[in-house]
Amino acid sequence: MATEPTAAVAAAPGTATPILAIEDLEVRYAGVPALRGLSLEVARGEIVGLVGPNGAGKSTTMLTIMGVTSVARGEVKVAGESILGRRTDAIARSGVALVPEGRHVFGELTVAENLRLGAMAARHDDDHLETDLEIGDLFPILTEFRNRRAGALSGGQQQQLAIARALLSRPRILLLDEPSLGLAPSVVEDLWGSLRLIRERGVTIFLVEQRAKITIELADRTHIVANGELRGTLTPQDANDLDRITDAYFGAGGGGRA
Amino acid sequence: MSVQSLIDAVASGSVYALVAIGLALIFGVMRLVNFAHGELITAAAYTLYVARDLPVPLMIILAMAVSVALAWVMERFVFRRLRGVNPETTLIATFAVAIALEAVWVIAFGVRGKSVSALPGLNHLAIHGSVTIRWITFVELAVGAAMLIGILAFLNRTSIGLQMRAAAADFRAARLIGVRADRVISMAFVISGVLAAAVAILVTVSEPLVTPTLGLEITILALVGIVVGGMNRLLTATAGGFAIGFANSLLGAVLPSSQRVFLPSAVFLLVIIVLLIRPGGLFASSRHSAVDRV
Amino acid sequence: MTVASRLRQLAPPLLLIIVIGLVGNIVSDSTQTEVIGVLVNMTIVISLYVFIGNSGIISFGQISFVAIGAFAAGVMTIPSIVKPTLLPELFPFIADNSITSFESMILAMILGAIIAAVGGIALMRLNGLAAGIATFALLQIVHNVLRYWEKIGPGAKSLALIPETTSLLPATLGALFAAVVAFGYQHSRSGRLLRASREDPIAARALGVNIHRHRLIAFSLSGALAALAGALLVHQLGSITTEQVYLQLTFITLAMLVVGGSNSLWGATVGGALISILNVYLQKAEAGASLGPLHLDFPNGMTLLIIGVVMTAILVLRPQGLTGGREISLWLPRRKKGE
Numbered sequence A: 001m002a003t004e005p006t007a008a009v010a011a012a013p014g015t016a017t018p019i020l021a022i023e024d025l026e027v028r029y030a031g032v033p034a035l036r037g038l039s040l041e042v043a044r045g046e047i048v049g050l051v052g053p054n055g056a057g058k059s060t061t062m063l064t065i066m067g068v069t070s071v072a073r074g075e076v077k078v079a080g081e082s083i084l085g086r087r088t089d090a091i092a093r094s095g096v097a098l099v100p101e102g103r104h105v106f107g108e109l110t111v112a113e114n115l116r117l118g119a120m121a122a123r124h125d126d127d128h129l130e131t132d133l134e135i136g137d138l139f140p141i142l143t144e145f146r147n148r149r150a151g152a153l154s155g156g157q158q159q160q161l162a163i164a165r166a167l168l169s170r171p172r173i174l175l176l177d178e179p180s181l182g183l184a185p186s187v188v189e190d191l192w193g194s195l196r197l198i199r200e201r202g203v204t205i206f207l208v209e210q211r212a213k214i215t216i217e218l219a220d221r222t223h224i225v226a227n228g229e230l231r232g233t234l235t236p237q238d239a240n241d242l243d244r245i246t247d248a249y250f251g252a253g254g255g256g257r258a
Numbered sequence B: 001m002s003v004q005s006l007i008d009a010v011a012s013g014s015v016y017a018l019v020a021i022g023l024a025l026i027f028g029v030m031r032l033v034n035f036a037h038g039e040l041i042t043a044a045a046y047t048l049y050v051a052r053d054l055p056v057p058l059m060i061i062l063a064m065a066v067s068v069a070l071a072w073v074m075e076r077f078v079f080r081r082l083r084g085v086n087p088e089t090t091l092i093a094t095f096a097v098a099i100a101l102e103a104v105w106v107i108a109f110g111v112r113g114k115s116v117s118a119l120p121g122l123n124h125l126a127i128h129g130s131v132t133i134r135w136i137t138f139v140e141l142a143v144g145a146a147m148l149i150g151i152l153a154f155l156n157r158t159s160i161g162l163q164m165r166a167a168a169a170d171f172r173a174a175r176l177i178g179v180r181a182d183r184v185i186s187m188a189f190v191i192s193g194v195l196a197a198a199v200a201i202l203v204t205v206s207e208p209l210v211t212p213t214l215g216l217e218i219t220i221l222a223l224v225g226i227v228v229g230g231m232n233r234l235l236t237a238t239a240g241g242f243a244i245g246f247a248n249s250l251l252g253a254v255l256p257s258s259q260r261v262f263l264p265s266a267v268f269l270l271v272i273i274v275l276l277i278r279p280g281g282l283f284a285s286s287r288h289s290a291v292d293r294v
Numbered sequence C: 001m002t003v004a005s006r007l008r009q010l011a012p013p014l015l016l017i018i019v020i021g022l023v024g025n026i027v028s029d030s031t032q033t034e035v036i037g038v039l040v041n042m043t044i045v046i047s048l049y050v051f052i053g054n055s056g057i058i059s060f061g062q063i064s065f066v067a068i069g070a071f072a073a074g075v076m077t078i079p080s081i082v083k084p085t086l087l088p089e090l091f092p093f094i095a096d097n098s099i100t101s102f103e104s105m106i107l108a109m110i111l112g113a114i115i116a117a118v119g120g121i122a123l124m125r126l127n128g129l130a131a132g133i134a135t136f137a138l139l140q141i142v143h144n145v146l147r148y149w150e151k152i153g154p155g156a157k158s159l160a161l162i163p164e165t166t167s168l169l170p171a172t173l174g175a176l177f178a179a180v181v182a183f184g185y186q187h188s189r190s191g192r193l194l195r196a197s198r199e200d201p202i203a204a205r206a207l208g209v210n211i212h213r214h215r216l217i218a219f220s221l222s223g224a225l226a227a228l229a230g231a232l233l234v235h236q237l238g239s240i241t242t243e244q245v246y247l248q249l250t251f252i253t254l255a256m257l258v259v260g261g262s263n264s265l266w267g268a269t270v271g272g273a274l275i276s277i278l279n280v281y282l283q284k285a286e287a288g289a290s291l292g293p294l295h296l297d298f299p300n301g302m303t304l305l306i307i308g309v310v311m312t313a314i315l316v317l318r319p320q321g322l323t324g325g326r327e328i329s330l331w332l333p334r335r336k337k338g339e
Helices: A058-065 A088-093 A110-121 A140-144 A155-167 A183-201 A212-218 A236-240 A242-250 B001-031 B037-050 B056-077 B089-111 B137-159 B160-171 B171-176 B181-206 B213-230 B234-254 B257-277 B286-292 C003-026 C029-057 C063-077 C102-124 C127-147 C168-186 C189-199 C201-206 C213-236 C247-260 C265-285 C302-317
Strands: A020-029 A032-042 A047-051 A075-076 A096-099 A173-178 A204-209 A221-224 A229-234 B125-127 C289-291 C294-296
Touching: A020 A058, A032 A047, A032 A058, A032 A075, A032 A229, A047 A058, A047 A212, A058 A096, A058 A173, A058 A204, A088 A096, A088 B171, A096 A155, A110 B160, A140 C029, A155 A173, A155 A183, A173 C189, A183 A204, A204 A212, A212 A221, A212 A236, A212 A242, A221 A242, A229 A236, A229 A242, A236 A242, B001 B037, B001 B137, B001 B160, B001 B181, B001 B213, B001 B234, B037 B056, B037 B089, B037 B181, B037 B213, B056 C003, B056 C063, B089 B213, B089 C127, B089 C302, B125 B137, B137 B160, B137 B181, B137 B234, B160 B171, B160 B181, B160 C247, B171 B181, B181 C201, B213 B234, B213 B257, B213 C127, B234 B257, B257 C102, B257 C127, C003 C029, C003 C168, C003 C265, C029 C063, C029 C168, C029 C189, C029 C213, C029 C247, C063 C102, C063 C127, C063 C213, C063 C247, C102 C127, C102 C213, C168 C213, C168 C265, C189 C201, C189 C213, C201 C213, C201 C302, C247 C265, C247 C302, C265 C289, C265 C302
Parallel strands: A047 A204, A047 A221, A096 A173, A173 A204
Antiparallel strands: A020 A032, A020 A075, A221 A229, C289 C294
C-alpha cells in the first residue's frame, strides 16, 4: 500500500466511529497556549503515535483527554461521545485507561493490590469489550511477584505493572504517556513486543513518546507535534528516512487534520 | 515514676491515638489538616448531654449519628472546596471552622460546662491497692486497640479501604485509574465521625463535664502529636498521637507539684525539639524530610 | 521602583490609618476608645504581616510577642509604690524599677526582637506544616509561662493598675510606625529575597539564598512590632490577662490578615480595619445595642461565629483576600514632568 509520506493520511478505514477523536483542541496553561488547534483520530484496533520535542504538548494531550486539564476550545470524543467536563475518575471508568508518565504505580501497595485497583474500574457492559487478556501470559513476572511491594520492582517491571493495571479495566483504548522513559533499550524492546501482542488481542492504543524512531516503527501512524501544533504524519516506511523525520520536526508546517 | 502513672499514661495515649487516627485518615486522603475534628468530639459529647435521659445504647448511637452528620456537612460544604489547597492554608481554614463551631456551642449551651455521665459505672475502681485502676482505663485501652485493628483491617482487606490507601499514596494517580475520589473522602469523614464519638464517650466517663472547648483542647495536642509522629502514614501518625498523650500524662505525674503548672511548656518544648531533629516526623523514615527543613 | 512610585504605594495604608485617627478625633469619648482599639489591632495585624506576608509561613505564634510586649510594658510601668504589694514575687530588678510608658515601648520592642531572634534560630529552619505547628507550640509555651511564673508577672490574676497612656495620638503614631517599617522591610533586599524564595525554597537554596537568615530577620522584626503593639494594648486597657493575648486574639488577627489579603501591606491594613470595626459592632450587639434603626441583642459568642464564617468564606471563595494580596498606588491626577 503506497502512501504519500508528506500528506496527511486518511484518518480511519471505512466509516466506523473512531474510538478517540480530538477536534481543534486548544489548551492553555496560565494564558500560554500548550495546544493550538490539535486534531487527530484513532480508529478501533490501531496503534497511533504522537511524537515531538519536549514541551510540544504531548503530555498535555494525554492529561486533557483524562480530564485533568481544562480545555479552552475544541472537543474530545470517545466512541463518538464527548467526554469534556467529565471528572477524571469517571472518564477512567468509561473505558479510557492511561498509563501515566513515570508509571505512578502505588509503591506501598503490593503488585496484586495494584492490579486489583485496575480491575475495580472495569465496566461490566459487554459493549466494546475488547478482550479478556491473560495478564499472566503477557507479563509473567507480575504473577511471580504478586505479593511484592510495587516499589521494589525495577523500572521496566513497574511499567509492565502499570500497563497490566490499565488493561484490567478492560479499556476501549489504552493511552500511554512516554512508556519508554527511563528504560534501557532492551527493556524497551520487550515492552514494544508486549504492545504488539496487546494490539493483536484487539486493544486500541494511543501513545505519546519522545523517541521518534521506535514509535514510527511501531505505530500504524505517527503524528508529529511541535509547539502545540501538528506538523506531519509518518508511517513505518518512513522510519529510516531521517530527512523526512527532521523535516517534520523542524519544518515550517502548520497544523492540519491527520 | 510508678506503675500507676505508667498505666495512666498508656490509657491517655490510647485516647489520643484514637483522635490521631481520625486526623490522619483525613490528612491521608485529602491533605487536609482538620482542626475542626475536635468539634465532632464536642458535638458528640453535647449529644450525650442532650440525650441524657435516654437509655445508654441509644445515647451512644445518637452521639455517633450527630458526629457523622456534622462531619459530612463540614466536608460537603466547606472542605470540598479546599481540595488542592496547600496544607498550611487548610490549617487556618479548619481553625476558623473550629472557632466558629465553638461559638455555636457557646450560644447553644453557654460557657459553663454541662455534666454528662454516659457510663458512670466505668469510673469505678477495678483494682485496689498500691495500684488503682478504674474500669474505664481498661475500656480505653481495649477500645483504642480494637479500633486501630478494625481500621487497619478495613484499610487492608476491603475494596474501599484499598482505594483509600491508593488515594492517600497518590491522589491523582488513583483518580486516573478510576478510584472514586468523592466516595473515598466521604468514607474517611464518616470513619472520623465514628472515632470522634468514641473519644467523646470515653473522655466523658472520667471527666463528666462538657465545655465548648473540650474538643479543641484535645485536638490541638493530637494534631501536634501527629505532626511529631509523622503525618504521611497512618501508623506513624497514630504512634505520634499515642506518644504525645503518653508523654503529657507521664510528665504530669513526674513533675514536682510546684512545677506541674508548667507541664504544657515542657510538652511543647519537647515538640519543638523533636520537630527540629526530625521535621518529617519522629517515626517517619528520613526520605520524607527533604523539603521540610532549610 | 522609583522613590515616587514607592511613596505612592505606601500612601494608601498610611492614609487609611490617618483617616481612622481623624475620625477618632471627632467622635464621642466612648467611640474614641473603640477607635483606639481598632488602631491597636491594625498595628498587630501589620506585625503579623511582616512575617507571614513575606515568608509565606502561617505562624500561629506571633501573638506570643504581643503578650510578651504587653506584660513587660505593663509590669515595668506599674508605679513602684504599689508594685511590691501587687506582685510580691517579682524578681528584684523588676520590682524595684519603674519606667515611663514611652520607655516601656522601646523595652517591649527590644525584648520582642531578642526573644523572636533566639526562638527563631531554631524555628525558622522548619517549613510548611512543621513550621506552623512549631509556632503554635511557641504560643502555648509563652502563654503557659506568663500565666504561672510569678517572678515576672502576676500569675493567674490579671495585671492591673497600669497607666492608661494610649490615647488617640500614640495609637495612630504606633500604627503609622508599624506600617512604615513593614513597607521598608518588604522593599529591602532581605524582604525581596524572602518573597522570591517562598515559591521554591529548594531552588532558592540552590541559588545560594540563605532563607534561614532572611526568615529570622522577618521574624525578629515582626516580633518587635508585635511587642510594640502589645505595649500599646496594655496601656490602652490598663490591665491585661493571659487569656486576652492567646487563642482568641490569634484567631481574630489571623482573620484580619486573611480577609484583607496576606500578601500585601494594603491587605493587612484593610483587613485590620474592616474586621476590627466589624468586631466592635458585633461586641456591641452582644451587649444589646441599637445600631441605627435595628435593635440587636446577639447571644454571647455570636461575634466569633460571624467572624469565623466570614474568614472561612474568604478562604474558600477568594483565598488571596479582598485586596487580592496586591498593593495599590495612590493615583495622582496631574502628570509629573518627565513621566
